[in-house]
Amino acid sequence: MLRVFDFVADLDLEIALRDAAARVLASGWYVLGEEVSAFEDEFARFCGTRHCVGVGNGTDALELALRATGVDRGDRVAVVANAGYYASTALAAIGAEPVFVDVDETLTMSTASLAASIQRVDAVVVTHLYGRLAAIEPIVALAKDRGIAVIEDCAQAHGAARNGQRAGSFATAGCFSFYPTKNLGALGDGGAVVTSSDAVSERVRALRQYGWSAKYRVEHRGGRNTRLDELQAAFLRVKLPRVAAWNAARVSIARRYQRALSGLGITLPDFSDDEYVAHLYVIRVQHREALRACLAEAGIGTDVHYPIPDHRQPVRALDDVDLPVTDTACREVVSLPCYPGLSPVDVDRIIGLVRSFCASSPH
Numbered sequence: 069m070l071r072v073f074d075f076v077a078d079l080d081l082e083i084a085l086r087d088a089a090a091r092v093l094a095s096g097w098y099v100l101g102e103e104v105s106a107f108e109d110e111f112a113r114f115c116g117t118r119h120c121v122g123v124g125n126g127t128d129a130l131e132l133a134l135r136a137t138g139v140d141r142g143d144r145v146a147v148v149a150n151a152g153y154y155a156s157t158a159l160a161a162i163g164a165e166p167v168f169v170d171v172d173e174t175l176t177m178s179t180a181s182l183a184a185s186i187q188r189v190d191a192v193v194v195t196h197l198y199g200r201l202a203a204i205e206p207i208v209a210l211a212k213d214r215g216i217a218v219i220e221d222c223a224q225a226h227g228a229a230r231n232g233q234r235a236g237s238f239a240t241a242g243c244f245s246f247y248p249t250k251n252l253g254a255l256g257d258g259g260a261v262v263t264s265s266d267a268v269s270e271r272v273r274a275l276r277q278y279g280w281s282a283k284y285r286v287e288h289r290g291g292r293n294t295r296l297d298e299l300q301a302a303f304l305r306v307k308l309p310r311v312a313a314w315n316a317a318r319v320s321i322a323r324r325y326q327r328a329l330s331g332l333g334i335t336l337p338d339f340s341d342d343e344y345v346a347h348l349y350v351i352r353v354q355h356r357e358a359l360r361a362c363l364a365e366a367g368i369g370t371d372v373h374y375p376i377p378d379h380r381q382p383v384r385a386l387d388d389v390d391l392p393v394t395d396t397a398c399r400e401v402v403s404l405p406c407y408p409g410l411s412p413v414d415v416d417r418i419i420g421l422v423r424s425f426c427a428s429s430p431h
């Protein structure tokens with residue numbers, strides 16, 4: 069079965085990762101050491117921010133960034149509802165409330181919907197979904213007028229840029245996950261908060277380690293233990309210089325799909341250079357399950373990112389939220405395989421299957 073995401077054999081990479089592991093093993097230092105510091109410097113430079121603080125995973129990155137910008141129990145935070153419940157999980161940990169805002173046809177936060185809710189919120193989380201930059205500039209401008217923070221969820225958008233400016237550098241802080249399948253992935257869990265604010269960086273640094281301002285001195289409320297470890301940082305340092313090439317490979321696969329699937333009556337993602345790093349290639353079809361079954365029969369795996377919007381998750385079941393674009397999208401989206409190393413032959417085979425599905429079924 070061809071998977072939606074896979075790792076491709078790369079001997080040079082494997083040797084470099086083994087060397088990195090050996091280096092950490094020989095150092096005898098496993099948590100918050102030289103590898104993490106070096107990675108933080110390198111990743112801040114990559115994002116174009118002054119600081120980077122490594123943490124345990126992407127969800128913790130969101131929680132700590134929110135806490136560091138002052139979000140607290142009972143506060144209300146604008147989020148989209150089609151991005152996997154990660155921001156909602158971070159808010160639940162804080163005891164803050166999500167205020168769900170609809171997306172527009174790009175499937176990222178609608179500036180108009182946010183404008184309608186902005187008076188009711190204390191902060192905003194913007195998700196660069198599927199590897200595509202959201203309309204972050206007008207959102208930051210709206211929030212600035214209100215004097216509230218904007219956090220970018222960049223877990224699917226490592227390296228995505230508009231006019232040379234990269235995801236994570238537009239707002240108060242940017243949050244990354246290094247889950248293995250992300251565009252920059254560790255060999256386990258990992259995450260980071262990037263920011264150009266000294267105050268936010270310092271607070272996240274304290275919050276990732278019990279709220280310490282100095283060893284054994286707890287000064288910050290809401291502290292956690294969520295640290296990036298030396299092994300993962302060493303692996304990430306090996307992979308970071310390769311991200312640009314991997315992103316380019318992803319985008320060229322997305323373009324190949326795009327050219328061959330247009331004009332079939334299915335909705336394709338609309339993207340332009342650099343603003344999309346093709347974390348996922350997501351199309352929209354009305355008969356999603358039929359298409360998935362047809363591909364599965366031919367040995368092609370697909371996935372749905374994401375089937376249940378946050379406001380309809382069983383744990384919440386709020387029925388007073390009206391998010392028509394989000395609800396429709398969650399019924400129609402389907403992700404086709406897209407990862408560096410997926411061969412053009414396989415992409416063409418998938419294209420052939422989608423085309424014949426469209427020719428033979430009403431959609």
Ligand SMILES: *Cc1c(COP(=O)(O)O)cnc(C)c1O
Binds near residue numbers: 155221246258
């Ligand atoms: C993966 C992901 C996260 C969460 O990252 P974890 O490291 O799994 O906690 C957050 N937001 C988005 C958009 C993601 O894709």
